[in-house]
Amino acid sequence: MSVRFSATVPDRQVRVDLEVADGETLAVLGPNGSGKSTVLGVLAGLVRPQSGRITLDDRVLTDVGPGAPGVQVAPHDRRTALLGQDALLFPHLDALENVAFGPRSRGTDRRTARADAQRWLDELGVGDLADRRPGQLSGGQAQRVAVARALAAEPRLLLLDEPMAALDVAVQPALRQVLRRVLQERTAIVVTHDPLDALLLADRVVVLEQGRVVESGPSTDVLARPRSAFAGRLAGLNLLRGTWRDGAVHVRDGWDVHGRVEGTAPEPGHDAIAAFRPQAVAVYRDAARKTLLGSPRNAFDVRVTELEPRADLLRVHAGDLAADVTVQAAAELELVVGTPVTFVVKATEVALYGL
Numbered sequence: 001m002s003v004r005f006s007a008t009v010p011d012r013q014v015r016v017d018l019e020v021a022d023g024e025t026l027a028v029l030g031p032n033g034s035g036k037s038t039v040l041g042v043l044a045g046l047v048r049p050q051s052g053r054i055t056l057d058d059r060v061l062t063d064v065g066p067g068a069p070g071v072q073v074a075p076h077d078r079r080t081a082l083l084g085q086d087a088l089l090f091p092h093l094d095a096l097e098n099v100a101f102g103p104r105s106r107g108t109d110r111r112t113a114r115a116d117a118q119r120w121l122d123e124l125g126v127g128d129l130a131d132r133r134p135g136q137l138s139g140g141q142a143q144r145v146a147v148a149r150a151l152a153a154e155p156r157l158l159l160l161d162e163p164m165a166a167l168d169v170a171v172q173p174a175l176r177q178v179l180r181r182v183l184q185e186r187t188a189i190v191v192t193h194d195p196l197d198a199l200l201l202a203d204r205v206v207v208l209e210q211g212r213v214v215e216s217g218p219s220t221d222v223l224a225r226p227r228s229a230f231a232g233r234l235a236g237l238n239l240l241r242g243t244w245r246d247g248a249v250h251v252r253d254g255w256d257v258h259g260r261v262e263g264t265a266p267e268p269g270h271d272a273i274a275a276f277r278p279q280a281v282a283v284y285r286d287a288a289r290k291t292l293l294g295s296p297r298n299a300f301d302v303r304v305t306e307l308e309p310r311a312d313l314l315r316v317h318a319g320d321l322a323a324d325v326t327v328q329a330a331a332e333l334e335l336v337v338g339t340p341v342t343f344v345v346k347a348t349e350v351a352l353y354g355l
């Protein structure tokens with residue numbers, strides 16, 4: 001286990017235990033004020049817990065509280081790197097100097113530090129912006145430089161606090177793809193509000209509510225079959241797993257899911273996943289109606305397995321799939337458990353990813 005974390009911060013009502021395996025990315029989800037940033041702050045050494053013990057690669061970073069030796073390694077000595085919503089680059093330094101700053105201050109010679117910094121900028125797709133100052137970068141570009149700067153410090157644990165929250169929706173997919181590459185094989189914790197980030201960036205998810213871990217497990221399980229109230233509200237995503245074939249996710253015979261490919265298209269025959277929200281699914285009794293539809297759609301012939309009231313909607317479950325319909329529509333469709341129906345979802349509402 002790379003990270004073992006146990007900490008209590010009473011004035012923030014936080015009491016959390018968690019572990020991260022070597023090379024694993026853990027997503028931390030939870031409502032506002034549930035303690036996500038506090039956990040990152042404690043890991044980074046910025047918040048001192050009242051009691052707690054943290055080890056990273058068996059090195060003790062924090063060991064405080066009654067009877068503990070009172071170890072609290074300083075933030076710059078922990079081999080953790082924390083990246084927030086805002087890039088927080090030094091405004092008077094260009095991108096290259098920003099990235100080279102950490103290695104320089106640790107004693108790396110100027111030429112090596114600059115060469116390494118250029119490599120990291122190249123790796124993050126912003127190598128040609130090396131001589132720009134932060135004021136001349138877009139939000140997405142600045143965030144890439146910030147990731148390069150974090151990685152140049154060669155952290156053993158990368159901490160990302162909503163790294164895409166401050167960016168335009170339009171530039172999020174590209175950064176998400178960069179982060180996916182960066183996080184592969186790296187030990188990291190990502191705080192996010194977006195279930196797709198949890199799915200795509202993380203191997204495992206923990207859900208915090210009121211400073212406690214209320215749920216944890218593999219990302220796909222937690223998001224498709226959430227048990228906690230928060231994960232349920234956030235996720236409940238329809239996730240269909242299959243192999244990539246002819247530009248679609250082949251789940252089984254007759255179930256080829258079309259959608260928009262997020263990031264690079266998967267290799268034929270490789271594992272892939274299709275994700276769409278229950279709100280995007282229309283439910284029909286008469287399967288023939290789907291042939292009347294204009295834009296490309298996916299149709300799944302299924303049987304209702306459960307009807308779950310949710311606020312002013314009804315969630316119609318059919319095995320692993322779910323659709324949200326209004327109560328009125330459900331009544332008109334005369335839905336009961338066992339009713340054969342067709343779930344229809346537009347291809348534009350389906351996100352496809354290679355795994």
Ligand SMILES: Nc1ncnc2c1ncn2[C@@H]1O[C@H](COP(=O)(O)OP(=O)(O)OP(=O)(O)O)[C@@H](O)[C@H]1O
Pocket residue numbers: 011012013030031032033034035036037038039
């Ligand atoms: N600097 C601080 N000093 C004292 N209390 C704080 C501080 N920062 C946060 N808190 C409190 O600690 C609790 C946990 O907050 P935290 O920021 O860790 O939650 P979060 O899950 O990251 O929330 P969000 O999603 O809104 O960022 C909250 O009750 C919050 O009000």
